[in-house]
Amino acid sequence: MIAVESLRKTYGDFPAVVGSTFAVDRGEIFGVVGPNGAGKTTTLKMIAGLVDPTAGSATVAGFDASDPEMRRSLGFLPEESPLYEDMTARSYLHFFADLYDVPDDVATERIEDTLDRLELDHRDRRLGDVSKGMKRKVAIARSLVNDPDVLIYDEPASGLDPLTTNYVLEFVRELSDAGKTVLFSAHNLYHVESVCDRVAIMNQGEIVARGTVPEIREEYGTTDYRVFTSVALDDTEPAGDRYAVTVESMADVEEVRDRVTARGGEVVDIRTREPSLEEIFLELAETTGTGPRGES
Known part of the structure; x- marks a missing residue:
């Protein structure tokens, strides 16, 4: 149309x-x-x-x-x-x-x-x-x-x-x-x-x-993975009665799982966080420039 x-x-x-x-x-x-x-x-x-x-x-x-x-x-x-x-x-x-x-x-x-x-x-x-x-x-x-x-x-x-x-x-x-x-x-x-x-x-x-x-x-965003574990690692932070770390790929998730298992713990939850349109826009604005242009 x-x-x-x-x-x-x-x-x-x-x-x-x-x-x-x-x-x-x-x-x-x-x-x-x-x-x-x-x-x-x-x-x-x-x-x-x-x-x-x-x-x-x-x-x-x-x-x-x-x-x-x-x-x-x-x-x-x-x-x-x-x-x-x-x-x-x-x-x-x-x-x-x-x-x-x-x-x-x-x-x-x-x-x-x-x-x-x-x-x-x-x-x-x-x-x-x-x-x-x-x-x-x-x-x-x-x-x-x-x-x-x-x-x-x-x-x-x-x-x-x-x-x-x-x-x-x-x-x-x-x-x-x-x-x-x-x-x-x-x-x-x-x-x-x-x-x-x-x-x-x-x-x-x-x-x-x-x-x-x-x-x-x-095409333009990066998906993060929030991994919750039952035991602490060097890069985790407390999250209630669990611990959490944010990583950028499933390969990183598996690496966290291996480290947790080696310490006798387990991965208890994995949450995917996709970027909002606003976050992607701000990233694009930085890479394409945002000089003043008057009327839109």
């Missing part, structure tokens, strides 16, 4: 995005992560047709990103999404439904269903008088009034409390289950790890890693 090929954006001599290439399938949740200035927002805006690329191409639902018809298949949520604060949630969403020529009866059913799924109360309260979390839910509902096949969300949980954040992420999963294709950016890598099918890590305008989280772990 989304195909990006050698996408590039420069502002003068500044390369904001350098040759990004990836594809997102129908019903897939694809995360783009990276620090401020990595090129995430610029990439998403080019795919959404809001910024013209310097080179390369992006297609959405079979349309070129520059084709106005593409927007009928797209729901876009920017990181900052000011609302018309004198309107109510219902009037605001009906206003946007009219812009997409959605028939009134269809719009009413779609809007009420979406607000129900988002558990949004106070639908007739002035938007200037509701919480930031409720405003974000209204902005998400706005992205769905035209029933798009593809959704592009820039930091959908930006500035939200943990409870509302979890709700928004669960809603993203529901959209994927319903067949929507979701592309979104995020700073919080735990959120990405918990909801995305695949991920692209950006730094300095380039994609430095891509794939499923297990694939990225396998």
Whole structure:
């Protein structure tokens, strides 16, 4: 549903995005992560047709990103999404439904269903008088009034409390289950790890890693093994009524087992610890550089 090929954006001599290439399938949740200035927002805006690329191409639902018809298949949520604060949630969403020529009866059913799924109360309260979390839910509902096949969300949980954040992420999963294709950016890598099918890590305008989280772990991460023993060794530390040491390979585990056996003890437990996406990202950021780049 989304195909990006050698996408590039420069502002003068500044390369904001350098040759990004990836594809997102129908019903897939694809995360783009990276620090401020990595090129995430610029990439998403080019795919959404809001910024013209310097080179390369992006297609959405079979349309070129520059084709106005593409927007009928797209729901876009920017990181900052000011609302018309004198309107109510219902009037605001009906206003946007009219812009997409959605028939009134269809719009009413779609809007009420979406607000129900988002558990949004106070639908007739002035938007200037509701919480930031409720405003974000209204902005998400706005992205769905035209029933798009593809959704592009820039930091959908930006500035939200943990409870509302979890709700928004669960809603993203529901959209994927319903067949929507979701592309979104995020700073919080735990959120990405918990909801995305695949991920692209950006730094300095380039994609430095891509794939499923297990694939990225396998290629860029190191798995540790926490070995618990019944007797102390020179390199173990107390762990309750046991002793523990962390090693980097199964060969190291067997070496610990041999030493424990020689002392008349045994290995009582082995726990595998895989690196988080955040740990891998920090490692990649160090190896690819993190100079200031302004807007992301």
